[in-house]
Amino acid sequence: MTPDEYCSRKAAASGSSFYYSFRFLPIERRHAITALYAFCREIDDIADEISDPNVARAKLGWWRTEVTDLFAGRPTHPVTKALQPATERYGVDAARLGEIVDGMEMDLSKRRYRDWEELRVYCHRVAGVVGQLSAGIFGYSQPQTIEYAEYLGLAFQMTNIIRDVGEDARRDRIYLPLDELARFDVAVADVLASRHSPAFEQLMAFQAQRAQSLYDHAFKNLLVEDRKSQRAGLIMAAIYRALLNEIAEDGYKVLTQRTSLTPIRKLWLAWKTWVSA
Numbered sequence: 001m002t003p004d005e006y007c008s009r010k011a012a013a014s015g016s017s018f019y020y021s022f023r024f025l026p027i028e029r030r031h032a033i034t035a036l037y038a039f040c041r042e043i044d045d046i047a048d049e050i051s052d053p054n055v056a057r058a059k060l061g062w063w064r065t066e067v068t069d070l071f072a073g074r075p076t077h078p079v080t081k082a083l084q085p086a087t088e089r090y091g092v093d094a095a096r097l098g099e100i101v102d103g104m105e106m107d108l109s110k111r112r113y114r115d116w117e118e119l120r121v122y123c124h125r126v127a128g129v130v131g132q133l134s135a136g137i138f139g140y141s142q143p144q145t146i147e148y149a150e151y152l153g154l155a156f157q158m159t160n161i162i163r164d165v166g167e168d169a170r171r172d173r174i175y176l177p178l179d180e181l182a183r184f185d186v187a188v189a190d191v192l193a194s195r196h197s198p199a200f201e202q203l204m205a206f207q208a209q210r211a212q213s214l215y216d217h218a219f220k221n222l223l224v225e226d227r228k229s230q231r232a233g234l235i236m237a238a239i240y241r242a243l244l245n246e247i248a249e250d251g252y253k254v255l256t257q258r259t260s261l262t263p264i265r266k267l268w269l270a271w272k273t274w275v276s277a
Helices: 003-014 018-022 027-049 053-071 078-089 094-109 116-138 144-163 165-169 178-183 188-192 198-220 231-249 263-276
Strands: none
Touching: 003 027, 003 078, 018 027, 018 231, 027 053, 027 078, 027 094, 027 116, 053 078, 053 094, 094 116, 116 144, 116 231, 144 165, 144 198, 144 231, 165 188, 178 188, 178 198, 198 231, 231 263
């Protein structure tokens, strides 16, 4: 199995919506973004699947060393081997890859977030930075496109947080800001016990509005000169915004179920966005 094949299988096996946006890219860019996504999956799986924090930290430490080795020209893992061409062609850099590892490492020690500013640091590391790297792989000419990509990454992460509230709570993780839980009179214990209430719906509507504002801010920074090159990100936005709207229409029942779009709908949204961008 080649490094590119390894990354493709990793991306396809995850069932993520990102996979649908990759399909329309030219082959070199598709290989690069798939390798970046596989890198994120490898790191994220450590935080989610390894129960011993010391073992997880050791594995993340190995990945930090592997990133160093990648930029020294001696990668050993299939993912970093697949990423190597992107470091020169598309500006994938060690600092941003390191920030992604920093974000995943936060999951090993931090299970609550005091306020939006604290949560935003996490979202930036695990998603905003990925957005910036992705924009470089897709190609851009306008400096504002990096800000677009940062905010789009934040919007995606907030959508994920909203969708996965119940799943995260069962791991004793709450990514909703604690000061906002208090503002809407939702107890941490209620979230952990999956107790749905009108107050919880109001809290989630507030989070959804934040996500929508992040999408809006992103699109304000995407100028027409870069719109076609950034179509893969726009496909993701179309899919994720449709998911966010579906969650809202369903009454934010995210404590007990995980809302998702069908593959056919994702593919239709992807095609529609690609041809209209």
